[in-house]
């Protein structure tokens with residue numbers, strides 16, 4: 001018998017946690033933060049109590065078989081190794097709402113992720129960008145190559161999302177085949193990869209789908225006849241090329257730093273336009289970990305230092321270098337360094353906000369950020385793309401897979417995802433269990 005339990009992340013965007021349990025094993029996916037708005041940056045978690053605090057906040061879940069003994073005891077669940085079953089976790093991609101909790105589990109829990117996700121995860125660890133600590137037992141899996149734990153066989157199937165290494169999964173037990181989309185899109189560099197995911201998952205007994213883009217307004221997905229959007233990673237790349245060729249001063253970009261393929265492509269067109277791409281040390285490290293031949297420089301903040309193991313041989317650029325020849329550079333900058341703009345504002349001709357934080361007005365920093373840009377007199381253009389399939393493609397993917405059962409989640413309005421090609425649609429409540 002195979003039981004699926006839905007712990008969290010059903011009618012919200014974040015914190016999807018589903019457990020697939022058989023006689024011999026339990027597979028959990030994903031392991032990120034839910035209810036993240038309950039966290040307050042003004043109240044730090046207690047050292048050594050992080051897992052407990054997160055569970056009490058409802059950011060992580062109290063489940064059997066993954067926590068260390070003392071934490072599990074306080075939570076009233078079985079610790080790692082105490083369930084009599086092989087427990088493991090699979091992670092679809094490196095977004096905090098899908099992997100943020102990994103620093104809180106017993107270091108021995110096997111955590112599977114794609115090879116690219118593992119490379120990025122290690123780079124995030126090296127740059128101090130992980131929550132709590134880096135998990136030790138991370139196992140890389142190759143796309144389309146099944147692996148088996150106990151009596152559960154898992155295959156990671158690549159999708160296109162705005163982070164490198166993203167995949168969905170097919171999970172097979174003696175009772176059937178489950179597919180999970182993770183997060184995906186059709187407007188990235190590889191729409192063919194997302195299309196191939198649907199082909200490979202055809203005929204699944206149960207499909208679990210994200211539904212981010214149907215979260216906010218009334219959408220009749222059955223009536224959609226085709227994709228609507230025109231802006232894609234390729235049109236953004238053209239835009240970058242045009243700005244690099246035509247702007248007269250410094251160009252600053254505020255991008256999402258785990259979308260390393262975008263920066264990899266930018267590096268090429270920016271160089272062709274005769275400019276030099278300058279990255280902060282975290283972005284530099286992420287790009288260098290994947291693309292060792294990419295040409296870019298690393299920004300050295302005043303009084304700062306750079307420690308980026310993969311990017312250490314790249315040239316250094318300082319604020320004075322940029323002030324002396326602003327039209328020679330494209331500077332990538334994270335929101336946390338935004339005060340640096342006070343020194344650069346006079347030479348900036350355009351600031352491109354392209355998927356970097358703060359992302360939208362749900363983030364309290366967003367209004368502060370735009371006010372700062374206005375006060376500093378900076379010309380800003382919003383040109384973000386996001387990482388989620390538009391409603392037409394959410395339905396189209398279900399149409400192609402034709403699952404016996406569809407479970408939409410990872411959406412404020414999962415009930416809006418419907419298809420004439422799904423046998424039946426189930427909208428579970430938190431804690432519900434389905435038997436396959």
Ligand SMILES: [Zn+2]
Nearest residue numbers: 014095097183
């Ligand atoms: Zn997500």
Ligand SMILES: [Zn+2]
Nearest residue numbers: 093095183387
């Ligand atoms: Zn995501």
